[in-house]
Amino acid sequence: MPVKNVYEARIEHLQILDEEARLDEKLAKWPDGRPVLTDAEVLELYQYMVRCRAVDDLAFKLQRSGRMGTYPQNRGQEAAAVGAGFAAKRGVDYLVPCYRENAALWMHGLPMHYVLLHWMGDERGNQIPDGVCQTPLCIPIGTQMLHATGIAWAFKMRKEARVAITFFGDGATSEGDFHEAMNFASAFQVPCVFFCQNNQWAISVPRESQTASETIAQKAVAYGMPTTQVDGNDLFAVVRASTDAIERARAGGGPSFIEAVTYRLADHTTADDARRYRDAKEVEAWQKRDPLIRLRSYLQARKLWDDAKQAALDDEAKAAATEVVRTAEGIEAPSTDEMFDYTFAAPLPAELELQKRTLQTHSLGQDPAQAGLSAQQA
Amino acid sequence: MPLMTLVQAINSALAQEMERDERVVILGEDVGLNGGVFRVTDGLQAKFGPDRVIDTPLAESGIMGTAIGLAMAGMRPIPEIQFEGFLGPAYDQLCNHAARYRSRTRGAVTVPMTVRVPWGGGIHAPELHSDSPETIYVHQPGLKVVCPSTPYDAKGLLLSAIRDPDPVVFFEPKRVYRSFKEEVPEEDYTIPIGQAKVLTEGTDLTLVSWGSMVFQCLEALDTLPDDMSVELIDMRSLYPFDTDAIVQSVEKTGRCVIVHEAPKTCGLGAELATVLQERCFLHLKAPVQRVAGFDVMMPYYKLELDYLPNAQKVAQAVGQCLAY
Known part of the structure; x- marks a missing residue:
């Protein structure tokens, strides 16, 4: 009996704007001839990425000067976040993030200062405004992907032409929930896009130690969903692959997987020191592939950008970032009621009301009822 | 119906x-x-x-x-x-x-x-x-x-x-x-979360339980002498639980036995007993007692009935609490 080949897989890598900022003119157009990104769009997205970088840089400084807690810098991954965010429809599609795609969240309507508020230790940074379709930052790894699958499933049940897109890193692909989310999503053909920001490092563990798979993208093959690898520092490639995946999902084609190959240019968080575990030469090499540098070179080559415009943008972005910080720092500290009031929908259980009163009125001791005493005995 | x-x-x-x-x-x-x-x-x-x-x-x-x-x-x-x-x-x-x-x-x-x-x-x-x-x-x-x-x-x-x-x-x-x-009514009805139910009214002792242990308690009641008047409360809701129901009952009876099949240490019975000593200290005539599972793995089924509280254990605890 001859051995039969029962399955074959192929993983493609998409790059449209290469490291030298050369554009593949063919891939930069859809089959119908429309550009993947118009000049106006590239200009707008580039400037937006610079503004996001300015907030990210300032957030780092806030932590260093003791004005904010631990913060995970997004530096270097802006093309991935912005490209995916651009491909999704604001107010329609649902973003389900981890914590290194701020630019996508802001594009979809989350006020910038919310992210700072979160890292300043205030839950109101997660209080997503009405009409903004996203879940808050998710701190444990990979768990949010199941929520994305569930949200997408609800869209499918209600026959809404909406898509959920979830973000996670290369480290998350080792978590059980990653596999369960992918399996549920494909078993039920829900409109969900799994967007992996493979930034090469899960804190100190390099991508090659995380998994023996040659690519992250191939993991999706096991779940029977379309999958591709893209240059995650190439805005064009990210937009093209994300649009493909999102529109396929919207049209009823089920889930897709995207591995965006990028690099975490900063430490894992401000509490980390990446010099302990990674080679400076590696970081230098990736700095040259910084998506902002690549996009600026492209725009300058096309005479759409120049140094004077850059200087003006840098000033404007810095001022805007300062304004974001001012907004976040201007918000009054939360009242202690808040930690009780949102444990359940009102009315709170009697015991919780009692504990709330204890904190409000007897901060140096117990409410008499809490101690089992009547007011007279107290 | x-x-x-x-x-x-x-x-x-x-x-x-x-x-x-x-x-x-x-x-x-x-x-x-x-x-x-x-x-x-x-x-x-x-x-x-x-x-x-x-x-x-x-x-x-x-x-x-x-x-x-x-x-x-x-x-x-x-x-x-x-x-x-x-x-x-x-x-x-x-x-x-x-x-x-x-x-x-x-x-x-x-x-x-x-x-x-x-x-x-x-x-x-x-x-x-x-x-x-x-x-x-x-x-x-x-x-x-x-x-x-x-x-x-x-x-x-x-x-x-x-x-x-x-x-x-x-x-x-x-x-x-x-x-x-x-x-069971065919029509729509709800029972509010957080409300216990008094199954049998009594004046001498309050028996508190939930889940299938409620039936071990009922069986225990059948074995008690007629002059023992026990109030049996089915908690039904475990969080939030009905503090008022158990407090009112124990203020009346002064004695309480809590029965659950979960391991004893830090079981919900420990919390209920604490609430009772906070709220009913001067009414208590005996220490609040617990009849619970042991702090062991739930054994395979050959020993499962040795692990689980039963009517005999409950009846014994009730008797001891009343005799204190």
């Missing part, structure tokens, strides 16, 4: 609520075609279709996590975890996500879902099919936990749970799934 077992009452509540509210979906392992391993969801897939009574892949975290997403997106999912021992893989999703979302988003994102879980020992089941982990979930802020013991209470509490705006863990004492029938 029809007579129903606990299984039938839950099935009836599920069918009724699915009829009333199209956002309600059931998902879990074997819940569809097979009607659940205990047949609690029997016939529901045939009635409501495979898109609303969904056989999922075999993954508890996946069931819980996708149910969270469904709830966030406006559905009213009812995930079933096949046995309480398999809550482990779903613990992270239940406690670190479902329970936290309202609080961590200051009300912006909520997770209205009811997690149905067959619970407890006494049915000669395999390992990890007989545990009583309710305290773990009672201790988790943001979760409500109920454990009805009768068909009537099960239907009313389940309808409350499904309509609750927050996640509710609904433990079903599998030992009494089919042990008796009682009258």
Whole structure:
């Protein structure tokens, strides 16, 4: 009996704007001839990425000067976040993030200062405004992907032409929930896009130690969903692959997987020191592939950008970032009621009301009822 | 009024609520075609279709996590975890996500879902099919936990749970799934979460329990001398629990025995006893006593009845407490 080949897989890598900022003119157009990104769009997205970088840089400084807690810098991954965010429809599609795609969240309507508020230790940074379709930052790894699958499933049940897109890193692909989310999503053909920001490092563990798979993208093959690898520092490639995946999902084609190959240019968080575990030469090499540098070179080559415009943008972005910080720092500290009031929908259980009163009125001791005493005995 | 077992009452509540509210979906392992391993969801897939009574892949975290997403997106999912021992893989999703979302988003994102879980020992089941982990979930802020013991209470509490705006863990004492029938109204009715029920009124001692242990308590009452007047309270809701019900009773009786099958140390009985000494100290005529499981692994079924509290142990504790 001859051995039969029962399955074959192929993983493609998409790059449209290469490291030298050369554009593949063919891939930069859809089959119908429309550009993947118009000049106006590239200009707008580039400037937006610079503004996001300015907030990210300032957030780092806030932590260093003791004005904010631990913060995970997004530096270097802006093309991935912005490209995916651009491909999704604001107010329609649902973003389900981890914590290194701020630019996508802001594009979809989350006020910038919310992210700072979160890292300043205030839950109101997660209080997503009405009409903004996203879940808050998710701190444990990979768990949010199941929520994305569930949200997408609800869209499918209600026959809404909406898509959920979830973000996670290369480290998350080792978590059980990653596999369960992918399996549920494909078993039920829900409109969900799994967007992996493979930034090469899960804190100190390099991508090659995380998994023996040659690519992250191939993991999706096991779940029977379309999958591709893209240059995650190439805005064009990210937009093209994300649009493909999102529109396929919207049209009823089920889930897709995207591995965006990028690099975490900063430490894992401000509490980390990446010099302990990674080679400076590696970081230098990736700095040259910084998506902002690549996009600026492209725009300058096309005479759409120049140094004077850059200087003006840098000033404007810095001022805007300062304004974001001012907004976040201007918000009054939360009242202690808040930690009780949102444990359940009102009315709170009697015991919780009692504990709330204890904190409000007897901060140096117990409410008499809490101690089992009547007011007279107290 | 029809007579129903606990299984039938839950099935009836599920069918009724699915009829009333199209956002309600059931998902879990074997819940569809097979009607659940205990047949609690029997016939529901045939009635409501495979898109609303969904056989999922075999993954508890996946069931819980996708149910969270469904709830966030406006559905009213009812995930079933096949046995309480398999809550482990779903613990992270239940406690670190479902329970936290309202609080961590200051009300912006909520997770209205009811997690149905067959619970407890006494049915000669395999390992990890007989545990009583309710305290773990009672201790988790943001979760409500109920454990009805009768068909009537099960239907009313389940309808409350499904309509609750927050996640509710609904433990079903599998030992009494089919042990008796009682009258259950066909019409819609709810029992508020957080209310205990006085099963028998009495003046000498308060007996407090929940789940299938309620029936061991009832059996114990039958063996007591006629001049012992015991008030039996079925907690029904474990979080929030009905402090007033037990306090009022113990203020009257001055004595209390708490019976549960979960391990004794830090079991819910410990919390109830503490509340009673806080609130009823000057009324107490004897130390509050506990008849509980031991701080051991739930044994395989050859020893399961040695582990579980029973009517004899309860009767003995009642006698000792009264004689103190």
